[in-house]
Amino acid sequence: MSQTDLVTGAYGYSGTYLRRRLETAGHTVRTLTDHPPADADIEVFPFAFDEEGALEAAFDGVTTFYNTYWTRYEPSGTSHLQAVTNSAKLLRAAARAGVERVVHLSITNPDAGSFYAYYRGKAEVEDLVTAGGMSYAIVRPGVIFGGDDILLNNIAWLLRQFYVFAIPGDGCYRLRPVYVEDLADLCVGLGESRTDTVVDAVGPESFAFKDLVAAIADAVGTVFRPVHLPPAVVSMALRGLSLLTRDVVLTRDEIDGLMAELIMVEGEATCPTALTDYLRDNSDRIGREYRSELARRKPSPAPAFT
Ligand SMILES: NC(=O)c1ccc[n+]([C@@H]2O[C@H](COP(=O)([O-])OP(=O)(O)OC[C@H]3O[C@@H](n4cnc5c(N)ncnc54)[C@H](OP(=O)(O)O)[C@@H]3O)[C@@H](O)[C@H]2O)c1
Incomplete structure (x- = not known):
């Protein structure tokens, strides 16, 4: 039986490339999303943040959790504070369901003392990942380009x-851009390991x-x-x-x-x-x-x- 992995937003921007890479590697992919396409051909679960049991069920049998979940800004419907709370629920549900590894997408320079809610929130979620009980890879991209980038x-x-x-x-x-296909390769490679790691995802x-x-x-x-x-x-x-x-x-x-x-x-390119x-x-x-x-x-x- 093939390994089952869960990718949040598997039809979203970076999630699309993660899903394709994992499928090519022979993994079964499942997703949590509120924006599934009509022709989705993988198992799709909603972000049921008010029903932690339902969230946990989405992670049942999952080996690796690829977490892209975040919000760019509040006008899009979710504040950074809310996104931190929701991320905590996702991580808790995954740990309870017995997920072995989380590959978490963060950003360059997260900082708990940052003036910016985005970067403060990202630092808080990184802390949740490291304390979450699963083996982890935290991946910090600069600005991502390629495909449907904004x-x-x-x-x-x-x-x-x-x-x-x-x-x-x-x-x-x-600024230091990174190609979305390279980012997916990096993440999927890190998904295979069981070493706790934090890596910047940056191009040359x-x-x-x-x-x-x-x-x-x-x-x-x-x-x-x-x-x-x-x-x-x-x-x-x-x-x-x-x-x-x-x-x-x-x-x-x-x-x-x-x-x-x-x-x-600064530093060596990882992509x-x-x-x-x-x-x-x-x-x-x-x-x-x-x-x-x-x-x-x-x-x-x-x-x-x-
Ligand atoms: N894009 C970049 O240039 C860039 C640069 C540095 C770091 N990152 C980080 O990389 C990760 C993935 O980014 P991405 O651009 O690939 O994201 P994305 O596809 O737009 O969204 C990723 C996930 O977050 C959910 N989401 C996004 N905005 C939301 C909102 N306002 N309210 C509720 N849910 C929301 C999406 O939900 P649905 O599935 O329902 O759509 C999806 O599951 C994020 O953690 C981001 O901070 C991105």
């Missing part, structure tokens, strides 16, 4: 749509933000005309753009976190794909359409649960 795609979309591009501040703050390149935008502009064939503005002004402009896109394009916290280099870490190679190979495709976080969070019409 951030880099929407930078390309903005470059295609507008004559100028607003850069908060000097744009010299750095880091960029100053302004150079990243310039590289994307170059790839999609637009002229990069930067306008350097104070972050508060960029935030206000993005609020206007959010009305147009019916999304929250980027929060003030996300702008400040980017400028504080919270999605940057091989260079963003510049990806941009070269996908220049026709990226930024053709805006990708909305809030649209993704809309309830599925008729969720098909197992």
Whole structure:
């Protein structure tokens, strides 16, 4: 009988790649999600955070739990505080059901003392993982690119749509992107081990933000005309753009976190794909359409649960 693993959001962004990798490796995949597609061909359980027994049942017979669960920002319906509480319930249910290993997706630079609720919450959940009684791998990605990513795609979309591009501040703050397929490979590899570990998931390149935008502009064939503005002004402009896109394009916290280099870490690459190679190979495709976080969070019409 094949090993059964549970991936949260197995039809979501990173979850899709985790599911495919695990299926290719011959594992049976099960998911917890509130957004199953109508044609889901794996066992699907809802995020029943108010029924811990039901959550535990979802983990019955599971060997490894790949945890992608988190919230980007409160306008999407879940606060970071709520996401910490819900993560605690997931981890408790998994441990009670006898899950052996958790591979937990976190982020670069989580910090219990951070000014930002996102990074504080991520640190709290990491503590829950390490104290949860299961063997664990904590994986900390920088910004993830590839497939249906939001951030880099929407930078390309903005470059295609507008004559100028607003850069908060000097744009010299750095970030370290990681390719979603590499991230899935790293996670699935770590799922096989039983050693407790914490690893940054980062690609071989880091960029100053302004150079990243310039590289994307170059790839999609637009002229990069930067306008350097104070972050508060960029935030206000993005609020206007959010009305147009019916999304929250980027929060003030996300702008400040980017400028504080919270999605940057030094050190050896743990994932091989260079963003510049990806941009070269996908220049026709990226930024053709805006990708909305809030649209993704809309309830599925008729969720098909197992
Ligand atoms: N994307 C990035 O660039 C990036 C960068 C660094 C770290 N990370 C971390 O990597 C992990 C996976 O990220 P991802 O982009 O692949 O996430 P995702 O697919 O958008 O969502 C992952 C899971 O979280 C649930 N979820 C997301 N937003 C939610 C909300 N507002 N309310 C309730 N549930 C919500 C989803 O539920 P459904 O299954 O119902 O959709 C899904 O199960 C997260 O822990 C994230 O913090 C991501």
